[in-house]
Amino acid sequence: MATAEVEHTARTLADHLPVLQILVPFVAAPLIVLFGNRALAWPLAFIASAIAFVISCLLLAQVIDGGFISYAIGGWAPPLGIEYRVDATNALLLFLISGISTVALPYAFTSIRSEVPKRNHTLFYACYMLCFTGLLGVVITGDAFNVFVFLEISSLSTYVLVAQGAGRDKRALTAAYDYLIMGTIGATFFVIGLGMLYMSTGTLNMADLADRIADQGGNRTIRAAFAFIVVGMGLKVALMPLHLWLPNAYTFAPSAVTVFLAATSTKAAVYVLLRFMFSVYQPPFVFEVNTLYFIFIPFALLAMFVASFVAVFQSDFKRMLAYSSIAQIGYMLLGIAMLNTSGLTATVVHMFNHGITKGVLFMGVGALVLRAGSSFYDSIAGLGRRMPLTGAAIVVGGLSLIGVPGTAGFVSKWMLVQAAFENGFWWIAILVVLSSLLAVAYVWRVFEVIYLKEPAADAPRGDPPLPMLIPMLILAGACLWFGIDTQLTIGAAHTAAESLLEGSFGMAPSAAAVTETLGH
Amino acid sequence: METSTAIFLSMLIPTAAAAGNMVWRNQPNLRDGFTFVCAVLTFLCVLVVLDNVGSGSTLPITILEVFPGVDLAFNVEPLGLLFAIIASGLWILTHIYGVGYMRGNDEKHHARFFACFAVAIAAVMGIAFSANMFTLFLFYEILTVSTYPLVAHKGTPEAIKGARTYLTILIGTSIALQLTAIIWTFTLAGTLDFKIGGILDGNVEGFMVPLLLGLYAFGIGKAALMPFHRWLPAAMVAPTPVSALLHAVAVVKAGVFTMLKVGIYIFGIDFLAETGASEWLMWLAAYTIIAASVVAMTKDNLKARLAYSTVSQLAYITLGMALATQMGAIGGGMHIAMHAMGKITLFMCAGSIYVAYHKTEISDMTGLGRIMPITFLSFLIGALSIIGLPPLGGSWSKWLLLVGAVDAGHQIIIAVLMISSLLNVAYLLPVVGRGFFLGDTKGKPVAEAPIMCWAPPAITAIGCIVLFVYAGYIETFLTPIAAAAN
Numbered sequence A: 001m002a003t004a005e006v007e008h009t010a011r012t013l014a015d016h017l018p019v020l021q022i023l024v025p026f027v028a029a030p031l032i033v034l035f036g037n038r039a040l041a042w043p044l045a046f047i048a049s050a051i052a053f054v055i056s057c058l059l060l061a062q063v064i065d066g067g068f069i070s071y072a073i074g075g076w077a078p079p080l081g082i083e084y085r086v087d088a089t090n091a092l093l094l095f096l097i098s099g100i101s102t103v104a105l106p107y108a109f110t111s112i113r114s115e116v117p118k119r120n121h122t123l124f125y126a127c128y129m130l131c132f133t134g135l136l137g138v139v140i141t142g143d144a145f146n147v148f149v150f151l152e153i154s155s156l157s158t159y160v161l162v163a164q165g166a167g168r169d170k171r172a173l174t175a176a177y178d179y180l181i182m183g184t185i186g187a188t189f190f191v192i193g194l195g196m197l198y199m200s201t202g203t204l205n206m207a208d209l210a211d212r213i214a215d216q217g218g219n220r221t222i223r224a225a226f227a228f229i230v231v232g233m234g235l236k237v238a239l240m241p242l243h244l245w246l247p248n249a250y251t252f253a254p255s256a257v258t259v260f261l262a263a264t265s266t267k268a269a270v271y272v273l274l275r276f277m278f279s280v281y282q283p284p285f286v287f288e289v290n291t292l293y294f295i296f297i298p299f300a301l302l303a304m305f306v307a308s309f310v311a312v313f314q315s316d317f318k319r320m321l322a323y324s325s326i327a328q329i330g331y332m333l334l335g336i337a338m339l340n341t342s343g344l345t346a347t348v349v350h351m352f353n354h355g356i357t358k359g360v361l362f363m364g365v366g367a368l369v370l371r372a373g374s375s376f377y378d379s380i381a382g383l384g385r386r387m388p389l390t391g392a393a394i395v396v397g398g399l400s401l402i403g404v405p406g407t408a409g410f411v412s413k414w415m416l417v418q419a420a421f422e423n424g425f426w427w428i429a430i431l432v433v434l435s436s437l438l439a440v441a442y443v444w445r446v447f448e449v450i451y452l453k454e455p456a457a458d459a460p461r462g463d464p465p466l467p468m469l470i471p472m473l474i475l476a477g478a479c480l481w482f483g484i485d486t487q488l489t490i491g492a493a494h495t496a497a498e499s500l501l502e503g504s505f506g507m508a509p510s511a512a513a514v515t516e517t518l519g520h
Numbered sequence B: 001m002e003t004s005t006a007i008f009l010s011m012l013i014p015t016a017a018a019a020g021n022m023v024w025r026n027q028p029n030l031r032d033g034f035t036f037v038c039a040v041l042t043f044l045c046v047l048v049v050l051d052n053v054g055s056g057s058t059l060p061i062t063i064l065e066v067f068p069g070v071d072l073a074f075n076v077e078p079l080g081l082l083f084a085i086i087a088s089g090l091w092i093l094t095h096i097y098g099v100g101y102m103r104g105n106d107e108k109h110h111a112r113f114f115a116c117f118a119v120a121i122a123a124v125m126g127i128a129f130s131a132n133m134f135t136l137f138l139f140y141e142i143l144t145v146s147t148y149p150l151v152a153h154k155g156t157p158e159a160i161k162g163a164r165t166y167l168t169i170l171i172g173t174s175i176a177l178q179l180t181a182i183i184w185t186f187t188l189a190g191t192l193d194f195k196i197g198g199i200l201d202g203n204v205e206g207f208m209v210p211l212l213l214g215l216y217a218f219g220i221g222k223a224a225l226m227p228f229h230r231w232l233p234a235a236m237v238a239p240t241p242v243s244a245l246l247h248a249v250a251v252v253k254a255g256v257f258t259m260l261k262v263g264i265y266i267f268g269i270d271f272l273a274e275t276g277a278s279e280w281l282m283w284l285a286a287y288t289i290i291a292a293s294v295v296a297m298t299k300d301n302l303k304a305r306l307a308y309s310t311v312s313q314l315a316y317i318t319l320g321m322a323l324a325t326q327m328g329a330i331g332g333g334m335h336i337a338m339h340a341m342g343k344i345t346l347f348m349c350a351g352s353i354y355v356a357y358h359k360t361e362i363s364d365m366t367g368l369g370r371i372m373p374i375t376f377l378s379f380l381i382g383a384l385s386i387i388g389l390p391p392l393g394g395s396w397s398k399w400l401l402l403v404g405a406v407d408a409g410h411q412i413i414i415a416v417l418m419i420s421s422l423l424n425v426a427y428l429l430p431v432v433g434r435g436f437f438l439g440d441t442k443g444k445p446v447a448e449a450p451i452m453c454w455a456p457p458a459i460t461a462i463g464c465i466v467l468f469v470y471a472g473y474i475e476t477f478l479t480p481i482a483a484a485a486n
Helices: A013-035 A038-063 A088-115 A118-140 A144-167 A171-201 A206-216 A220-237 A245-252 A255-280 A283-288 A291-312 A317-338 A341-372 A388-402 A408-423 A426-452 A466-484 A487-502 A509-518 B003-023 B028-053 B078-104 B110-129 B133-151 B157-189 B208-219 B231-237 B240-267 B269-275 B279-298 B302-322 B326-357 B373-387 B394-408 B411-437 B451-483
Strands: A069-072 A083-086 B061-067 B070-074
Touching: A013 A038, A013 A069, A013 A083, A013 A118, A038 A069, A038 A083, A038 A088, A038 A118, A083 A088, A083 A118, A083 A206, A088 A118, A088 A144, A088 A255, A088 A341, A088 A466, A088 A487, A118 A144, A118 A255, A144 A171, A144 A245, A144 A255, A171 A206, A171 A220, A171 A245, A206 A255, A220 A255, A245 A255, A245 A317, A255 A317, A255 A341, A255 A487, A291 A317, A291 A426, A317 A341, A317 A408, A317 A426, A341 A388, A341 A408, A341 A466, A341 A487, A388 A408, A388 A426, A388 A466, A408 A426, A408 A466, A408 A487, A408 B061, A408 B157, A426 B157, A487 B061, B003 B028, B003 B078, B003 B110, B028 B078, B028 B110, B070 B133, B078 B110, B078 B240, B078 B326, B078 B451, B110 B133, B110 B240, B133 B157, B133 B231, B133 B240, B157 B208, B157 B231, B208 B240, B208 B269, B208 B279, B231 B240, B231 B302, B240 B269, B240 B302, B240 B326, B279 B302, B279 B411, B302 B326, B302 B394, B302 B411, B326 B373, B326 B394, B326 B451, B373 B394, B373 B411, B373 B451, B394 B411, B394 B451
Parallel strands: none
Antiparallel strands: A069 A083, B061 B070
């Protein structure tokens, strides 16, 4: 049965995996600061990230066929204690976030040395670990307020990380400041929404919230809370027109930070939206308020077209990719708005596929920046020929961004168009494919710049050092691999979509007993 | 050898050739020799498949399931096998020709050129052996992407502009229209497998049938149906071997091959005939045949003239499918082979003229026939085959298309085919006439292009004659694709 709780008894180390997933990177952060040694910072961060990745694989293996793991922090049973809850939806994201972090760290090792002043390196890795912890926590937790706490942990450390780009370009400081203001507004909206929910239900555990909202029906406070949460998360997701923080933050952050953020942070925010729309508020509720049809579809389409159109006319590779990210968020939201299994599968699988696609592209930009000093089209002209492997990785990533068959991006686009047809929204199907033609335009412009323009006579030669090159090639390989073998991605996304549409799993049987004794 | 092994090898060997080209990029003889061996081996693999399967069909060999209900799978059926034989066989000749052309012309970036060429061939093999529309689409797009660097090869602003047109139209139509059609088909029929008699019968009706067919017909941009034919003349900026193999044989044939596959195995000929959904397509194809021929007459650049001639000839094959009769489908299938052999001859001759004398305009070729007699004789034979005169291969496919038009009861189409033949005469033969009979070449010795340039077109010209004799085999070979439906 899909909704069954996976057998889980907290006796061996393996039973503590959900909490270790968070604890390992969380402990690594202060350790890095306490050691205070530049040489030790990177190895510690990398080991913590690798362990987190292994844990995420183990968790994903347990829930990929359905069911969930409920873990009570400190043995305090939910709904009073904090619950971590792993199912196919967030297990896939844990896998993505920890996987990207693990390949981005070797990349950062070289990239950071050329972009961030030496004295900041130790603190940089500490912040990186905090940001990583925060993103994992947002995804794994089953407690609504805990989402907010982790969201703030990741956001605050992200502001610091973005500001580290000031070594290369001072505008990173204003970018970080903008992001701080906008991110705080978003978080405030979110926490106001949570406050309203707590006020009318008296609980913060997501499963418990779901049961009580279902009992009470939609009173006005609960509806208002929904609006606050969607807007707050909309800011974090960079849902157009709430996207203004994103282009600058991505453009001016250090390359390694952009890789990590672009591949993971907006995805975590999309996940929170999904969780609230489908698990906390039941699907019929979301459906009744028509938020999806009248807000998500128009804004998603707006993002797909306007942001892609803006991307076509950028003259900076990194900035172009940032606008493309905003457009791709549109695809994810559109998938949610389809409200069927294929649509949600498309959303979940696109979070993953777009994560690895943007990962490889931003890594490629970072490599170009390392050699050419800037990512403007003028300065990277002809570099694809001088840096053959970097160029090849960028081509693979670009094709995946367009959604050429055989690449990861195609898989998610296929599911999205199929979802539109299943709903009979053929005009949406057509708009989706038309918007990917805009992607052809902006991606091909880059290909022409890096391959067909003559490189300057003094243009640098050679691919970046191996620590940058290998992660890039691994992700490029992943773009191709997940474009053909979709067992893992579509498999997990399909399970996730089905369980999301079923609504909340309800309280775990162990926790339900507690609720019973408390008497409500 | 197992059939499945041979199929995989026919795709893997060209891929290996591409890799070899990148590894030995600075050793021209080793590199080109290796590619030649790969080309021969690929052809042999396809012959093994022919020997094992004959004109039968195999069950799909599934590699893996990509989406629920959609597999990456290959199988063998007569039409695809015929296409594979043509493409792999002509690759050998084109490779020899290509080496002669690239060296004789001092082109740059040989390794990249031959590597992309080999990838394109691998993609063509994938198209020929795909067992469902998804697999076909996958390789169709790989073919587009891998031929883009070939079109942009020279790197001049003109080449980049041409390549941009090429890419915009091919990727644009395939993603915007064809992909939509494929996913729509999947939601209607629940499968994308190629099945004789089609998969759509009973799943779609009314005006949706011609609409879906339209999404396919325009979405298959490689078939160069008007108004999406502009990429083909634009692609002529590519070096001539590319124009010869890819834009007269592999790429455009992949287009019309897909068109036939969609007509025969997705819609089903009987379903098309019952619903009359393809009638508008038939008229559009007829229009393309005439209009492209007329445009071809106005072109003085030889390659541009041949490009428009190709647009016109491709529409024959689309017409064969749209007639929705057995003979039409078989005639269309056979025309893939006949036109490939004829047109590749013409392109290679055009390239030889360019290598030897750097002439591209027809008006500059006065008297050249007496200086390059073998090249111009080959051109004549190829031209006659395109026109459709016996004893050359092209006459049979045109004959079958005529029979198909009679079966369908469309007299006007018969007239269109006749007029088109006359127009072919009008734009192809003056090239030969000017070469042999006009101008003054006294005192100039006979001087052909290097042997690697003139021999391959001479061989394909002979091939045109051989195909005339063996056309019966091809017809019998192709019969299963149309017969089993009833």
